[in-house]
Amino acid sequence: MAVAVKICGLSDAAGIEAARGADWIGFVFHPASPRAVSPAQVRRLLDDAPGHPPAIGLFVRPDEAMVAEALDTVRLDGLQLYTDAGTAARLGHRFGLPVWLALGVGARADLPQHAPPGIGRLLVEAKPPPGARLPGGNATAFDHRLTQGWAAPLPWLLAGGLTPGNVAGAIGESGAEAVDVSSGVEHSPGRKDPGLIDAFIRAARSASVMRS
Numbered sequence: 001m002a003v004a005v006k007i008c009g010l011s012d013a014a015g016i017e018a019a020r021g022a023d024w025i026g027f028v029f030h031p032a033s034p035r036a037v038s039p040a041q042v043r044r045l046l047d048d049a050p051g052h053p054p055a056i057g058l059f060v061r062p063d064e065a066m067v068a069e070a071l072d073t074v075r076l077d078g079l080q081l082y083t084d085a086g087t088a089a090r091l092g093h094r095f096g097l098p099v100w101l102a103l104g105v106g107a108r109a110d111l112p113q114h115a116p117p118g119i120g121r122l123l124v125e126a127k128p129p130p131g132a133r134l135p136g137g138n139a140t141a142f143d144h145r146l147t148q149g150w151a152a153p154l155p156w157l158l159a160g161g162l163t164p165g166n167v168a169g170a171i172g173e174s175g176a177e178a179v180d181v182s183s184g185v186e187h188s189p190g191r192k193d194p195g196l197i198d199a200f201i202r203a204a205r206s207a208s209v210m211r212s
């Protein structure tokens with residue numbers, strides 16, 4: 001089974017072009033992020049990239065108005081939300097979009113055993129390191145042995161600290177069937193490197209060959 005890939009934090013045409021081989025592309029609608037984009041920017045980028053992979057919009061503790069404002073400007077295929085599961089489900093229902101709930105894990109007990117109602121997919125990444133300003137995009141990995149044998153209640157993506165050089169091993173160790181990356185395919189914070197994006201996708205796909 002091929003490993004699915006999301007490239008997150010895209011903000012320019014070259015990055016989107018390089019990510020055409022991914023299953024999803026992600027855009028960060030969070031002003032404090034070095035990858036922050038506006039809905040109008042994403043609208044222009046996607047209009048200029050017909051046939052792009054499904055676009056996932058990322059929001060941190062959003063309210064309905066914040067998501068509505070984005071969706072008034074740009075069509076998204078899903079919402080990746082950093083908030084409580086109940087709020088996330090309500091927003092997904094309100095806008096009729098699949099919801100990806102971001103989880104910070106540091107111990108086996110942090111992994112859910114039951115599917116939160118109204119959530120379509122889980123993004124499983126490390127808890128933010130001490131002093132981190134952002135809940136994600138921190139280039140921080142958790143111990144991938146934590147997810148070994150986990151009976152995930154929903155489809156999930158492994159995220160946090162992944163790079164072209166470590167993604168195959170992370171897939172093998174964690175049992176993930178989907179991965180997500182932001183920092184690990186950048187040459188500087190917020191600046192995607194098309195060559196690293198291509199290398200990451202190739203490395204993730206080759207890991208699926210090793211797994212089959």
Ligand SMILES: O=C(O)c1ccccc1NCC(=O)[C@H](O)[C@H](O)COP(=O)(O)O
Pocket residue numbers: 008009026028030033034035058060082123125134135136137138139140159160161162180181182183184
């Ligand atoms: O990427 C960001 O700047 C960001 C900011 C605030 C919340 C979430 C953010 N990213 C979410 C993602 O889906 C990242 O791809 C994920 O956290 C992994 O990031 P990285 O460790 O940099 O690959």
